[in-house]
Amino acid sequence: MSTEKVVVSNYQEMAARAAEIVLQRMQEKPKLVLGLATGSTPLGLYERLVESYKMGKTDFSQVTTFNLDEYCGLAKNHPQSYRYFMDKYLFSGVNIDYRRVHFPSEVEDGDEYEQKIMEAGGIDLQILGIGRNGHIGFNEPGSDFKSRTRVVDLTEMTIKDNARFFTQPAEVPRQAVTMGLATIMDAKEILLLVSGSGKAAVMERLMMKKPSVDVPASVLHSHTKTTIIVDKKADGGQRDLPSSL
Numbered sequence: 001m002s003t004e005k006v007v008v009s010n011y012q013e014m015a016a017r018a019a020e021i022v023l024q025r026m027q028e029k030p031k032l033v034l035g036l037a038t039g040s041t042p043l044g045l046y047e048r049l050v051e052s053y054k055m056g057k058t059d060f061s062q063v064t065t066f067n068l069d070e071y072c073g074l075a076k077n078h079p080q081s082y083r084y085f086m087d088k089y090l091f092s093g094v095n096i097d098y099r100r101v102h103f104p105s106e107v108e109d110g111d112e113y114e115q116k117i118m119e120a121g122g123i124d125l126q127i128l129g130i131g132r133n134g135h136i137g138f139n140e141p142g143s144d145f146k147s148r149t150r151v152v153d154l155t156e157m158t159i160k161d162n163a164r165f166f167t168q169p170a171e172v173p174r175q176a177v178t179m180g181l182a183t184i185m186d187a188k189e190i191l192l193l194v195s196g197s198g199k200a201a202v203m204e205r206l207m208m209k210k211p212s213v214d215v216p217a218s219v220l221h222s223h224t225k226t227t228i229i230v231d232k233k234a235d236g237g238q239r240d241l242p243s244s245l
C-alpha cells in the first residue's frame with residue numbers, strides 16, 4: 001500500500017503536522033497548486049497557515065487553489081457556502097491572488113473545472129477530510145472510483161441535517177458539485193486529516209485496506225503519495241476537537 005499513516009496525539013498536533021507539510025511544499029514551490037477542503041477538520045491547519053503568513057514566513061501570492069466541492073445554487077457570499085468558509089478561514093487572512101482561487105461551482109461544468117486544473121499543471125497537494133461514511137468531497141458511498149468533477153444529488157439525510165442552517169426550507173441546497181474520486185487521485189500528493197472518536201469507526205474500515213466503493217476514501221490506497229494524519233482518538237478513542245469548533 002502506498003498510504004502512510006502518521007498517528008499524532010491530538011487535533012492540534014494533527015493541524016501542526018499538516019501545516020508543516022503544506023508550508024514546506026510552498027517553500028519548495030512558490031507556485032504550488034493546492035487542493036482545499038472545508039469542514040471542521042482542516043480549520044486548525046488554515047489557522048496555522050494564516051499565522052505563518054502574518055509572521056511574514058510564507059507567501060501565497062503565486063499559489064493557485066482548487067476547492068474540492070461546493071453546494072449548487074448558493075451565492076458566493078452565502079454564509080453556508082464553502083466559498084464563504086474559505087474566505088473567512090483562509091483567503092482573507094493571507095495574500096492570495098483571487099484570480100487563482102477556483103471553485104467547481106464557478107465554472108460552466110465539471111469538464112471545465114478539470115480543464116482548469118490541467119492548465120494549472122495539476123494539483124500538487126490535495127487536503128482532504130473524511131466523512132463518517134467514508135466520503136471524500138461529496139463522493140458518497142457507491143461513487144465510482146473513475147468519477148470526475150460532476151453535480152451530485154445530496155442525500156435526504158444531508159438535506160435534512162443542513163436545514164437548520166437556512167431560514168427557508170426552499171433555500172437548502174439539494175445538489176452539490178464535487179471533484180470526482182479520479183480527479184482527487186490525479187493529485188500528486190494527498191494529505192488526509194482525521195480527528196476525533198467520531199471518525200474511529202470509519203478509520204478502522206479505511207485501514208482494512210480493501211478498496212471498496214462502500215468507503216470512497218479507500219480509493220486512496222492505490223495512490224502513490226498519500227499521508228493520513230490521524231489523532232489517537234480517531235485511531236481508536238474519543239473526539240478531541242477544540243471547543244470552539
Ligand code: PGA
Nearest residue numbers: 039040041042129130131
Ligand atoms: P468534518 O467533515 O471535517 O467537519 O468532520 C469532514 C467531511 O465530512 O468530509
